[in-house]
Amino acid sequence: MIKSVSIQGVKGSFHHIVAEAYFGQQVEVVECLSFDETVGKILSRDCDAAIMAIENSIAGSILPNYALIDQNKLHIIGEHYLDIQHHLMALPGQSIEDIKEVVSHPMALLQCKQFFKSYPHIRLVEDKDTAEVAHRINERQIKGIAAIASKLAAEMYGLKILAESIQTISHNETRFVIVKTANSVLPEEEINKVSLRFSLEHKRGSLASILNVMSDCRLNLTKIQSMPKIETPWKYAFFVDVTFENYKDYSKARSIMEIMAEDFKVLGEYKNAH
Incomplete structure (x- = not known):
């Protein structure tokens, strides 16, 4: 629990x-x-x-x-x-014209960049957390500064939403x-997504061979991400997400991949939420 x-x-x-x-x-x-x-x-x-x-x-x-x-x-x-959904918010009684500075997480600022082109008078400032800025504005009653955060943050910290859904791409x-720290053991019939991590030898076709095993065993590759192995220059670890309909298909693929790959690790077996 x-x-x-x-x-x-x-x-x-x-x-x-x-x-x-x-x-x-x-x-x-x-x-x-x-x-x-x-x-x-x-x-x-x-x-x-x-x-x-x-x-x-x-x-x-x-x-x-x-x-x-x-x-x-x-x-x-x-x-x-x-x-x-990113919303622009500030203390009540202000309009966008009153805002001189918008403080938010770099990712939020990046995702709302287009919106601020219409307001060249506003300076964009990076901070650690979106909701924490909303909390700070409320706590210190700071005027002239706005936050980009969720609707929940506006409600919790008593801020007025000046503009809704200001992110450049709506979806x-x-x-x-x-x-x-420990695996959560679900019944096999409920598991239909797995996150894996492995390394491969630096030779031609090594990644293609692993991907072929996944395909042959009816696994659908939904994500592949490579990351440098700090301790070994120019060697990479691969983080992979796969979905499947039958756990036995995944089980078969895993037994083959464990032999083919180095440092093979199952990061999680869980339900696909998408």
Whole structure:
């Protein structure tokens, strides 16, 4: 039973929204300043699980989080896709013309870049967390500065939304993974997605051979991400997500891939949320 979950950011953040959507509103949400701290909470057993953004449909993979999961031997027990809607918000009684500065996470600023071209008087400033900026504006009653955050953050921190859904691409999804220090054992019939990590020899066709095994065993490759192995220059680890209809197909593929690949590791077996 998961009673507490660590998140990067404060209440009102997108990680908070995912925590409540996945575990329900009764779950205790523990706020952390960084993903390192988020992971630290489950390693020290202060929290039962952690939630981490892993990729965005516009900006791509969040590589440091792949490394954190791998290096700390964490297990992915589930996933959640969230449609990210960015709203511009500030203290009540102001208009966009009154705003001199917008402070937000670099990713949020990047995703809303087009909107701010119409407001050249506004300076864009990077910060660690979207909802934390909203919280700070409310706490210190700062005028002339706006945040980009969720509707939940505006409600929680008493801010007025000056412009809704200001992201450049309207359909902007982020995939979050739920991680624990131990694997969550689901019945085989409920498992239809797996995250894997492996390395390959530096020779022609080694990756193609692995991909052929996946295809032959009816696995659908939904994600492949390479990452440099710091300890071995010019050698890469591959992070792969596959979906399937029959666990036996995956089981057969896994037994072959374990022989073909180096440092083969199952990061998680869970339900496909998409």
